[in-house]
Amino acid sequence: MANWDISNAYVFTTFAFLILVCTPDLIFGQIRYSIPEEINEGAVVGNIAQDLGLNIQQLSSRRFRLTSDDGEQYMKVNLDNGILSIRKRIDRENVCGQTPTCTIHFKIILEKPLAVYPGEMEILDVNDNSPTFRESNIVLQISEAITPGVQFPLESAEDPDSGINTVAAYTLSSSEYFSIKTQRTEDDNILAKLLLDKPLDRERQTSFQLVLTATDGGTPQRSGTALILITVLDNNDNPPVFDHEIYRSSLRENTPVGTLVIKVKANDLDEGVNAELTYSFSKLTSPRIRELFSIDPDIGEIRTEGEVDFEEANSYSIDVQAVDHGSPAITGHSNVLIKVIDENDNAPEIKVTSGTSNFPENAPPGTLITLINVIDRDSGANGDIYCKISKNIPFNLQTSSKNHYELITSEPLDRESVPEYKINVIALDMGSPSLSSNKTIHIVLSDVNDNAPRFEKTSYNIYVMENNAPGVSIFAVTASDPDLGQNSYISYSILENLIHDFPISSYVNINSMNGSIYALGSFDYEQLKTFQIYIQARDAGVPPLSSRTTVNVIILDQNDNTPVIVSPSAKSGSASVEILPQSAGQGYLVTKIMATDADSGQNARLLYQLVKSTDPSLFNVGQSTGEIRTARNILMADTTTQTLVILVKDNGQPSLSSTVTIQITILENITERITESNNFVSSPENFSDLNLYLIVIFACTSVLFLVTILLLIGIKCKQEGNVTQQYNSPSCFCRRGESRDEFNRRSQMEETLRYPGTGRVVRVPEAHQYSVCLSPDSSKSEFLFLKPCAAPTPHPDAKL
Ligand SMILES: *[C@@H]1O[C@H](CO)[C@@H](O)[C@H](O)[C@H]1NC(C)=O
Ligand SMILES: *[C@@H]1O[C@H](CO)[C@@H](O)[C@H](O)[C@H]1NC(C)=O
Numbered sequence: 001m002a003n004w005d006i007s008n009a010y011v012f013t014t015f016a017f018l019i020l021v022c023t024p025d026l027i028f029g030q031i032r033y034s035i036p037e038e039i040n041e042g043a044v045v046g047n048i049a050q051d052l053g054l055n056i057q058q059l060s061s062r063r064f065r066l067t068s069d070d071g072e073q074y075m076k077v078n079l080d081n082g083i084l085s086i087r088k089r090i091d092r093e094n095v096c097g098q099t100p101t102c103t104i105h106f107k108i109i110l111e112k113p114l115a116v117y118p119g120e121m122e123i124l125d126v127n128d129n130s131p132t133f134r135e136s137n138i139v140l141q142i143s144e145a146i147t148p149g150v151q152f153p154l155e156s157a158e159d160p161d162s163g164i165n166t167v168a169a170y171t172l173s174s175s176e177y178f179s180i181k182t183q184r185t186e187d188d189n190i191l192a193k194l195l196l197d198k199p200l201d202r203e204r205q206t207s208f209q210l211v212l213t214a215t216d217g218g219t220p221q222r223s224g225t226a227l228i229l230i231t232v233l234d235n236n237d238n239p240p241v242f243d244h245e246i247y248r249s250s251l252r253e254n255t256p257v258g259t260l261v262i263k264v265k266a267n268d269l270d271e272g273v274n275a276e277l278t279y280s281f282s283k284l285t286s287p288r289i290r291e292l293f294s295i296d297p298d299i300g301e302i303r304t305e306g307e308v309d310f311e312e313a314n315s316y317s318i319d320v321q322a323v324d325h326g327s328p329a330i331t332g333h334s335n336v337l338i339k340v341i342d343e344n345d346n347a348p349e350i351k352v353t354s355g356t357s358n359f360p361e362n363a364p365p366g367t368l369i370t371l372i373n374v375i376d377r378d379s380g381a382n383g384d385i386y387c388k389i390s391k392n393i394p395f396n397l398q399t400s401s402k403n404h405y406e407l408i409t410s411e412p413l414d415r416e417s418v419p420e421y422k423i424n425v426i427a428l429d430m431g432s433p434s435l436s437s438n439k440t441i442h443i444v445l446s447d448v449n450d451n452a453p454r455f456e457k458t459s460y461n462i463y464v465m466e467n468n469a470p471g472v473s474i475f476a477v478t479a480s481d482p483d484l485g486q487n488s489y490i491s492y493s494i495l496e497n498l499i500h501d502f503p504i505s506s507y508v509n510i511n512s513m514n515g516s517i518y519a520l521g522s523f524d525y526e527q528l529k530t531f532q533i534y535i536q537a538r539d540a541g542v543p544p545l546s547s548r549t550t551v552n553v554i555i556l557d558q559n560d561n562t563p564v565i566v567s568p569s570a571k572s573g574s575a576s577v578e579i580l581p582q583s584a585g586q587g588y589l590v591t592k593i594m595a596t597d598a599d600s601g602q603n604a605r606l607l608y609q610l611v612k613s614t615d616p617s618l619f620n621v622g623q624s625t626g627e628i629r630t631a632r633n634i635l636m637a638d639t640t641t642q643t644l645v646i647l648v649k650d651n652g653q654p655s656l657s658s659t660v661t662i663q664i665t666i667l668e669n670i671t672e673r674i675t676e677s678n679n680f681v682s683s684p685e686n687f688s689d690l691n692l693y694l695i696v697i698f699a700c701t702s703v704l705f706l707v708t709i710l711l712l713i714g715i716k717c718k719q720e721g722n723v724t725q726q727y728n729s730p731s732c733f734c735r736r737g738e739s740r741d742e743f744n745r746r747s748q749m750e751e752t753l754r755y756p757g758t759g760r761v762v763r764v765p766e767a768h769q770y771s772v773c774l775s776p777d778s779s780k781s782e783f784l785f786l787k788p789c790a791a792p793t794p795h796p797d798a799k800l
Contacts, residue, residue, distance in 0.1 A: 031108070031119040033084070036126045037092035042085050045075060045121065048108065049082025052117060056082055062110040069105045075121065092123040093160035100162055127165035127218025131157035133226035138212065140228060144200040145235035151181060151193040157214030157224050164217035173211040178230075180212070194228065202232040203269045236274040236326025240266040242334035247320075250339040253310040261293065264300040266322035266332050274326035282319035282333065289318055293338075302336060310342040311377035344382035344431025349375045350439040352425075361415035361445040365408075369395070370441060372405040374427045382431035390424045397425070407441065415445040416482040447484035449541025455479045455549035465556045466525035474508070477515040477549060479537035487541040495534040495548070500527075508533055508553075517551065525557040526598045559652025561598035563606050565660045568593070575643065575661035582634050582668045590619065590664060593626035595648040603652035611659065612645035619664070621646055628662065640666045 031052065033045050049056055058064075059079045066077050066084075074095075076087040096102030101122065108117040133155060140152060159166040170192040172180040181195045192212070208230040215223040242264060249262040268275040279300040281290065293316070294305040302318070318336040323329050351373040359369065376383040387405055389397045394411035407423065421443045428436040455477060462475045481488035492515045497504040510517050517533065531553050538546035568576035568591055578591045597604035608626040613619055618638060620631045628644065642664040649657030 031117055032122070033120070034122040034124055035086070035090075036124045037090050037102075038126050038128050039086050039089070041087060041089060045084040045086065047082050048077055048084045052108065054082070054110075056080065058110075062112050062115075065109040067107045067109060069107075074104060075106065090123055091128075092125050092162075093129065095123060098160065098162060125162050125165055127161050127216060127220070127222060129160045129165070129216075130222035131159040131167040131214035131216050131224040133157050133212070133214065133224055136226055138226050138228045140194070140230045141233050142196070142200060142230055143233040143235050144202040144237065146196055146200065148196050148198055151195050154180075154192045154194055154212065154228070155226075156189060156191060157212075157226070159214070159216050159222075159224075161216060161218060165222075166216055167214045168217035169215050171213045171215070172228075173213075175208060175210055177208065178210060200232045201237075202234045202271075203238060205232065207231050234271045234274055236270055236324060236328065236330055238269040238274070239330040240268040240277050240322035240324055240332030242266040242320075242322065242332055245334060247334060247336040248339070249336065250341055251304070251308055252341045253308050253343050254345055255304060255308065257304055257306060259304045261302045261304060261338055262336060264295075264302065264320050264322075264334060264336065266300070266334070268322075268324050268330075268332075270324065270326060274324050276325040277322045278325070279320060279322050282321045285319060289316055292316070293318060295320060308340050309345075310340045310379065311346060313340065314342070314379070315339045342379045342382055344378055344429065344433070344435060346377040346382075346429075347435035347437045348385045348387075348427035348429050349377075350387075350425055350427050350437060351375065352439065352441060358444050358446050360448050361413045362448045362450060363409055363413060365394075365411055367409045369407045369409065369443060371400075372397070372407055372425060374403050374405070376427075376429050378429065378431060382429055384430040385427050386430070387425065387427045389426070393421060393423060395421070395423055413445055414450075415447055415484070416451060418445075420444045447487050449483055449487040449539060449543070449545055451481055451483045451487075452545035452547045453479035453481040453488075453490045453537035453539050454547060455535075455537065457549065459550040459552060461552045461554060463554050463556050464519065464523055466523045466558050467560060468519055468522050470519065470521045472519055473516050474519045474553070475517045475551060477510075477517065477535055477537075477551065479515070479547065479549075481537075481539050481545075483539065483541065487539055489540040490537050491540070493536050493538070495536055497532065497534055499531045504531070504533060507531070510535065523555045525555045525600070526561065528555060530554050557600045557603055559599050559603035559650060559654070559656060561603070561650075562656035563595045563597045563648040563650050563658050565593060565595045565648055565658055568660070568662065575663045578628075578662055578664045580630070580634070580642075580664050580666045582636075582666050584630055585633050586630055588630040590628040590630065591662065593621070593628065593646055593648065593660060593662075595626065595658065597650045597656075599650065599652060603650055605651040606648050607651065609647045609649070610644060611647045612643075614639060614642040614644075618642060619644055634666055638666060642666070 031048070035043075035045055049059055054062075056079075059077075059082055064077060064079060066073070066075060068074065072088075074086065074088050074090050075084055077084050090104075092102045095104065102125070104121045104123060106119045106121065108119055109115075110117070135155065138154060142152070154170075157167050157170070167190055170180050170182055170190065172178060172194075177196065177198045177200060179195045179197055181193045183191045183193070185191060192214075194210075208228070210228040210230065212226045212228050213223050214225075215221055243266070244264075247262050247264055251259070251261055264279065266277055266279070268277060278297045279295050280297060281293075281295055290305075292304060292306045292308055293302055295302050300320075300322070302320070308316075316336075316338045318338065320334050320336055322332045322334075324331075353371045353373050359367070372387070374385045374387050376385050385403055387397060387403075389395060389407070394409055394413060396408050396410040398406045398408055400406050407425075421441075423441045423443065424438050425441060426436060426438040428434050456479075460475070460477065464474050468474070477492065479490050479492070481490055491512045492510050493512060494504060494508065494510050494517075499507060506520065508517055508519055515535070515537070517535075533551040533553060534548055535551060536546050536548050538544050568578065580588070580590055584590075593608055595606050595608075597606055606626070607623055608621045609623065610616075610619065610621045610628075615638060618631055618634070619628055619642070621628050621644075626646075626648070628646070644662045644664065645659055646662065647657050647659050649655045
């Protein structure tokens with residue numbers, strides 16, 4: 001058991017050392033040694049025999065024993081030489097743990113006599129342990145948002161050694177972001193903390209590998225390392241960023257809904273949800289843009305949602321944003337500029353801005369009627385407008401400024417020819433294809449009193465049978481006025497005029513409303529053959545306009561005068577007396593009856609007829625000449641006083657007549673009687689000579705006269721032909737609505753003309769006129785007759 005063995009040099013050096021530092025401490029017989037830990041087995045600790053003052057022999061004889069308190073035998077004694085050596089390698093950290101001093105207590109027991117020597121062996125620490133970390137990898141996760149200065153406690157390294165041999169310092173591999181801060185605790189431990197020096201940016205460096213070294217203070221120094229693995233946690237610190245600050249795109253207007261306009265794209269440097277993006281329009285985007293466009297939240301495609309109208313806006317600026325899903329979320333912005341391309345999708349619009357639809361017809365050329373404004377909401381050529389109006393109307397379209405026009409009159413207007421206009425205004429744009437629109441402007445001309453009333457003729461000839469009933473309508477004039485309303489309201493009046501010194505208003509009047517002309521009294525042809533009425537028609541315009549016409553009133557003759565016997569003049573109630581010489585032969589002109597008729601024409605053509613005679617065989621009367629001649633020679637047996645009744649009648653219908661009674665006295669001796677006689681008939685001898693001369697002269701002048709008249713009549717007939725005949729047709733002589741019988745009766749009754757208003761009866765004997773009268777009814781042989789005659793036959797249109 002006590003087998004002390006001094007074997008190698010090492011032991012000696014150790015021993016020597018021990019001797020130097022650990023001298024046996026013999027206090028109360030206690031023995032004490034100091035040895036470093038971990039010395040090899042057999043290393044000599046000391047010579048216990050010497051240290052106890054015993055001789056070697058006593059060791060065996062006194063039954064030397066070595067016991068330890070804890071029963072563990074770390075040492076042995078060589079009983080032959082008393083050397084105490086290490087029996088078992090001693091690990092101080094094993095035996096004593098972390099206590100600062102480590103002492104093993106033992107006892108040396110000797111018998112005979114029993115002696116017990118306590119002993120101590122101090123195990124001195126040797127730096128035999130390196131600091132170690134429990135985990136070789138220290139994993140840390142640090143958010144990039146952590147601010148510099150923040151410390152992260154690190155697990156301490158362990159070193160079972162004690163004193164200076166335990167962990168004394170920590171170092172860190174070089175890093176610009178991190179450093180180590182150590183702190184000594186009260187129990188002399190060192191705590192290490194990782195200090196963040198500089199802000200982290202995951203986007204620059206997502207992880208760090210740092211080497212943490214713990215070193216002890218022993219000699220030689222020992223160290224242990226651990227790897228610090230730092231993962232930088234993402235913080236949503238990066239905004240989404242669009243590819244472009246401004247996206248530009250163009251779009252034709254009216255493109256169908258759903259058309260892709262542009263695709264926007266943003267990137268976020270963060271990771272995970274922090275980099276997941278949602279696209280949208282920014283909050284400030286107008287509702288109208290939201291109606292027109294949509295954005296896909298996931299892929300950023302912008303499409304049309306409605307029809308884009310260039311005329312509404314020619315471009316759109318949309319703020320788009322991309323929002324990541326971090327917390328808090330970060331938003332990135334961009335702008336999309338969409339240019340709208342115009343299409344010719346708008347027809348021009350015509351606006352009639354002002355003006356009257358009603359304006360006077362006398363507006364002079366150049367009068368502004370209305371203003372026209374044309375608008376085309378398209379742009380460029382699509383919005384350039386050409387404007388025109390229908391041709392061949394008296395209007396012009398005049399440009400006043402771009403797209404503003406004035407519609408003006410170009411010519412004088414006349415409501416009476418064109419009362420209204422429908423002007424079609426056409427506007428065309430220059431797009432292709434061109435669009436057009438039109439508008440009709442309705443213009444009604446208002447009337448101006450620019451037309452005087454107009455009679456159908458400037459003059460009228462009317463024929464009125466004399467002896468008409470007073471108050472009868474003899475004619476009606478009508479005037480027309482193409483103006484409107486009051487301007488066309490016509491009133492008629494007769495202009496003052498004197499007829500035979502009496503105002504015309506005493507002969508005729510007129511219905512001012514309708515132009516009917518009335519005779520106020522009866523006309524007498526023998527008194528008044530023709531007169532003129534000047535009629536004025538006047539409208540009610542302001543100022544009024546008027547015009548005139550002339551009515552030539554021609555009064556037609558009626559057979560209302562009985563023949564008047566002028567010669568031989570007979571005292572009323574007695575017969576005229578004529579002397580006839582007995583010697584007068586056959587054909588002797590006894591006398592000539594001369595009669596007049598105030599009428600004219602046939603009404604004044606007189607026929608003579610012998611209605612009663614004492615001896616009808618003795619005398620005859622020239623039917624047309626009124627000459628009374630002897631029919632035979634006078635016989636002695638004939639009664640000397642012959643009485644003749646001669647009827648003078650006119651040719652009117654019915655005819656009127658007068659009679660004359662002639663008493664003829666036949667005398668044997670005529671001479672003395674001739675002188676006393678006042679009769680123009682001379683003595684038969686003289687008479688026959690005179691008669692012969694007269695006849696010859698008369699025949700000559702008659703022939704000359706006949707030739708002249710024939711020539712004149714020939715010319716006149718050629719000129720007037722049928723008209724004359726019409727005039728003389730019997731119906732013309734009648735009053736309107738009067739039968740022929742009534743007419744005849746009236747004719748006989750009315751012998752005088754009573755002038756209206758005066759009440760007096762006028763009877764003006766007609767001057768005897770010998771002229772040639774034309775009878776339309778006469779045959780050629782009856783063409784001429786010599787008699788008192790009325791005025792020449794009036795011609796219907798002749799100015800009298
Ligand atoms: C005027 O416009 C109408 C439709 O508004 C169209 O039917 C007509 O043909 C046009 N007239 C002209 C002359 O352009
Ligand atoms: C004119 O008016 C009067 C009275 O109203 C009437 O008797 C006459 O027939 C009218 N004349 C014409 C031509 O209408």
